[in-house]
Amino acid sequence: xxxxxxxxxxxxxxxxxxxxxxxxxxxxxxxxxxxxxxxxxxxxxxxxxxxxxxxxxxxxxxxxxxxxxxxxxxx
Numbered sequence: 324x325x326x327x328x329x330x331x332x333x334x335x336x337x338x339x340x341x342x343x344x345x346x347x348x349x350x351x352x353x354x355x356x357x358x359x360x361x362x363x364x365x366x367x368x369x370x371x372x373x374x375x376x377x378x379x380x381x382x383x384x385x386x387x388x389x390x391x392x393x394x395x396x397x398x
Contacts, residue, residue: 354378
């Protein structure tokens with residue numbers, strides 16, 4: 324059985340992902356903060372402000388990961 328000289332898809336992906344350009348990886352954008360008038364004051368669980376805080380937590384994690392990736396790309 325002959326050994327294939329082709330690279331595996333995983334190796335090709337690893338090689339291509341090492342060359343991420345800043346334009347290929349835009350900075351995450353924060354979620355839109357709801358206005359006080361957006362709340363119905365009905366005691367919803369979760370409230371739109373709870374959902375906003377959860378979205379902000381995800382945004383902070385995504386932003387930190389993006390900043391770390393950007394720092395690795397700098398010469």
